[in-house]
Amino acid sequence: MSKKVSQPNGWTRRSVLKTGLGTAAMAGAPMFFVRNAHAFTNDPSSGSTVTLGFNVPQTGAYADEGADELRAYQLAVKHLNGEGDGGMMNTMQPSSLKGNGILGKKVEYVTGDTQTKSDAARASAKRMIEKDGAIMITGGSSSGVAVAVQSLCQEAGVIFMAGLTHSNDTTGKDRRKYGFRHFFNTEMSGAALGPVLESSFGNDRTAYHLTADYTWGWSQEGSIKKYTEALGWKTNAAVRTPLGAGDFSQYITPVLNSGADVLVLNHYGKDMVNSLTQAVQFGLRDKQVNGKDFQIVVPLFSRLMAQGAGENIKGIYGSTNWNWSLTDEGSQAFVKSFGAEYGFPPSQAAHTCYVQTLLYANAIEAAGTFNPCGVIEVLEGFKFDGMGNGATEYRAEDHQCFKDVLVVQGNESPSSQFDLLKIVEVTPRAKVEYSPTMEGYAGDLGECVA
């Protein structure tokens, strides 16, 4: 375990012990602080270090993604402590970061395994908060976990900087005062994909959706439907598939006779690799329907998944939060720094996690306090640039980052083993913005209490 200076004090802010029962039971147990006006969870002011909690999947289907996230976090910590080449700290605008830790305190970190399960992720986050004294939690690679950990952090009074989470809910109806998301969401994917699909496939298309049967899948199906139907596309059917079905053939066979000419795969991770591989195997891409070439669309892409799908990804459209082949100054600085450290380019998950860590540290420097309420105040409405997605804003109303979205296509002729996605279009931020009170999206942030 990392050396800790401050004693973890548990969930103390709002806990008031009133009866003797608790006090008696507490004898010998670690000191239980009673809330005072200025205390907040795991205040690091008295020590010489500050601890961040990196909560990523280390086992299960997303273990590789989690490993990449962890690499990015370790890189970010290095940079914050003034080691290495500084990466995006040199390109971030505006920046209050000094390269001497956070508010002069050395940054340390603890890690944990979410197992991509809400329960495990919350247990891990709780350990970081209760035992290791983490002042911020970040990470994760699914929306279920993000929402679960975010609400936990709200209760604990600790800031949560979400990792990879794409569901609208994270900053929609499940938004939280203490939670911030840099990653984009299904609404933005839909808005960005719409025009590209229109220009590539026209207005007269019939779509067939295969949707992972859980919250994120529904969210994505809804967004893509909304934007494609606005183009004049028809939706032939939207079929729900069980999570982790493995073999999707029984859901693909009906597509053949359905009369649809576009298949939208609202799957992520292993499900996406499998369903895409199998759909291609069924010869869908060689088919002609309604006099048009049959097309497959995978709204959310990641390079790691593209790797798993191999050849099948070629030519397929999707959206992504960030890709290492971007040539702006910030992306280049990050790719260079990450590549030098690990020998390969970072994934979009790594990018998001790195940026989130820097943004959090920067907000503390700007606020001049570790107090989450002060940090939240800085982050809300924070405008920045030089982090790889152009001019970006953390919208105050829902804590969602608004920035350019990438529409990508599987690369037909990759020049290297990492060159899997080709950027087709960088959809400007203005086109993917939406109202924070949009129907089905509105939520309640809650309060910052400290």
Add this chain to the structure above:
Amino acid sequence: MNFFKLSPRDALLMVVFAAVVLLAPIWMKPFGAAYPDLLQKFAIFGLFAIGFNILFGLTGYLSFGHAAFLGIGSYTTVWTFKLLSMNPIPAVIFGTLVAGLFAVLIGFVSLRRTGIYFSILTLAFAQMCYNLAYSVLTPITNGETGLRVLRDDPMLLDKALGVVQEGSPIGSFFGINMRGYPAFYFCAVILIIGFFISLRIFRSPFGLKLRAIKSNQNRMRYTGFNTRPYLLWAFVISGMYAGMAGSMLAVTDPLAGAERMQWTASGEVVLMTILGGVGTLIGPMLGAVLIKYFENIFSAFNESALHDMFSFLPSWLETVMVTVVHPFVGEGWHLTLGSLFMVIVIFLPGGLVEGATRLFKRRKSDGVTNKNSGSEN
């Protein structure tokens, strides 16, 4: 001494058990496990395993679907929070009862078969619960995101009594918030009660009959027993333990997710029980602690933490140690867990407790007749 009608030896066991549990925040410290969440998990999963053992350990019926009752307990508890009150007492009672109700239904059907056929029936029911909860039952379970208590939920009883909470809703035991150490002590008290009940069942004629069913069910029938209701009761009791454990998961952390019901979760309690010792009193508890400890502590060691740990060594040795240990911790914690299962079952047949008893016996052998069956420790 007649302490709750226990024999002196059992009374001592009970006192030691209670003391060990209640003092866990102190003696767990050197192991890095003395923080509320993990202690709560120890208590909760210990209770789950103790209950599971009443079915598996006593009757030999191996259920592969007990996680369903854990999940049902959790959902019921969160719904009780939402509809009635944030007080954990009604929540735990309802959670336990509803889980018991499901156990009656599932048990009634599954117990028509024995052996692996029984196991697969329970597995099938649990997987159906899980799959449906994750998808089409989302209006009730809130699917992937998990069921949570919201501030604008009715909470009729609380409203009627004028109990108001600030901030996000949290279980509240007459004013004591159910988080941190108070929540642990709440779980600990329930665990101790649960252990006491289990001890009484083990020592009762009912428990003896269950063990006889495990030993030779056919003979029991010719001895005049209708075994089906005995099995059903054992199933329901252990289902209620699971429901209660699920309830406490939701009390200490008001979020109920479907993955709690997945087969891996059912498998986990089976492993806990076998690891500690099937049919022993404290074995399941030990197994639960061990597995949860590995899951939460071993997974948290990263390379820099390892370097810190071995920093007292000369630097070349430090590097060697870190290289050797690293594959077994952090992202490799599963490797340690898998190896641990194998090592224990190979070298300590019967699990930790029985294995330890055997080792102990071998040391002081000399043919002293032990007057207790090995399964009573």
Add this chain to the structure above:
Amino acid sequence: MDAIFLQTLNGLDKGGAYALIALGLTLVFGTLGVVNFAHGALFMLGAFCAVTFQKILTLSKKVKDESITFFDAYKEIPYLEIWFGDTGAAIIDWAVPLSILMAIPVMLLIGLIMERGLIQYFYKRTHAEQILVTFGLAIVIQEIIKSFFGANPIPTPAPDVIAGSANIGSWIGLSDSLVYPYWRMIYLLFALAVIGAVFAFLQFTTFGMVVRAGMADRETVALLGINVERRFTIVFGIAAIVAGLAGVMYTPILPPDYHIGMDFLVLSFVVVVVGGMGSLPGAVAAGFLLGILQSFASMNEVKSIFPGIDQIIIYLVAVVILLVRPRGLLGRKGVMED
């Protein structure tokens, strides 16, 4: 009509896969009486035989992409292609079917090592202990594979000529939309062939006769002075080969990752139990039954009547069958009932 035809074909295809995956498991149950939770791991190891073979074939000369300076990015050209040109490329293309040649000896060896090194000591231990030790073994094998190959799925495509799908419709004079992937049909045939081979082996050879006698009454056979133990070791080896081959051939359908075995573990247990413990014909029948029912339950028309039915159909069928037939479809009395 077309839809029904396709779903039936799909069901058979799935069924073949299920039967093949479950076959080794039921063989081990029936002969050794061991609950093998590492069966999924054997399936996974088979799949990774294909991956390894493909990796060996595609050992590559790396040509650096000079435009990238931050890290080493390569365009890889396999040596086989450099040395043998198109022949080399064709060999690589056929990596998955060819890897069967490697998988058979490797899986046999793994099976023998597993049985001699571990399983044999657990014949007389309780089922609970068998579960614990084999589950632990499965986790350890998984983690070793993960440390070599990572957690991401690895694409292992079928050979180009049979990567696409066949237009069955035009073969038999039905609609043009009746297509089915070549590889899946090959898998079905392969499954039937392997199942047939195992049956024939058990039915028509002396070895098989002894094994079957051993399944029925191990003690009597041992009393006849026949070394049952050694034959059972070989049976475990055969089970490992069958599981491994099922894994090899499945890779073009499902890009394998280290967890693929666990994903199939529950399913194969359900198939085996629905078929009846230790019954080979039972496992095959159950495999096909579950495959076909699952296929039909996933049709939109069915799902609109029973929402979510495709999520639970396998388990629902298992419950119904076990209630109607106490020992599954073709189970024998007394096997794994205590």
Add this chain to the structure above:
Amino acid sequence: MVGNIVLNIQNVDKTFGGLQALSNVNMQIEEGKIHAIIGPNGAGKSTLLNVCIGRLEPTSGTVRFDGEIITGKAPYEINQAGVVRVFQTPEIFPELTILENVMIPALAKRDGAFSFNPFKSMSDETDIFKEAELVLEDMGLIDQMYDHSGSMSRGDKRRLELAMGLVQRPRLLLLDEPTAGMSRADTNATIETLIRIKERGMTKVIIEHDMHVVFSLADKISVLAQGAIIAEGAPDEIRGNPKVQEAYLGGAH
């Protein structure tokens, strides 16, 4: 002078597939008597016992116990009614101690087929304990009563089996070769025990090969061959019956 009929077997047939195991068996067991059934191997003796305790259902015919039909009833109901069988191959609870093995049937006698008493303590069951102790004393197993029953010798297991039957103090005890596999000394001890408890008014049906045992115990003997009763009567009548001799010498191999 015929006493009160406890068990009345009427026209019982039992076929397995095409095999006639019992054909038209009629037998009346009188209260308080020891009734032996003898016959060569495969004569249907065990099948007959199995029909009586509900393990098998007869193809036709009925078995009445105390005037009530017990065919078709569950084994535990028949046991609770007072018919108890002592098995030939010991059917004990090998994981339990010898004492527990005997307390289990004693509990069945007291608690009935089902009773839910998880909060009673076994250590308070002094009555049950005393009953078990008494029977174990009788059987000479008292010294080892805390040992595991699984590791006993076969002969001891047979005695335990007998103890388990006796502790229920049944109206009718069915003994399936109680001395098979026992040493001569153990056999004699067992015979003595059975004679000793004869006075307690327990009716017994004994299947036995050992003629010494049969003739020293039985009040009445039925001879079964090829599923049918070929002779019935007091020991002296059976001893000289030519049919019986033929069955034994000609029927058995």
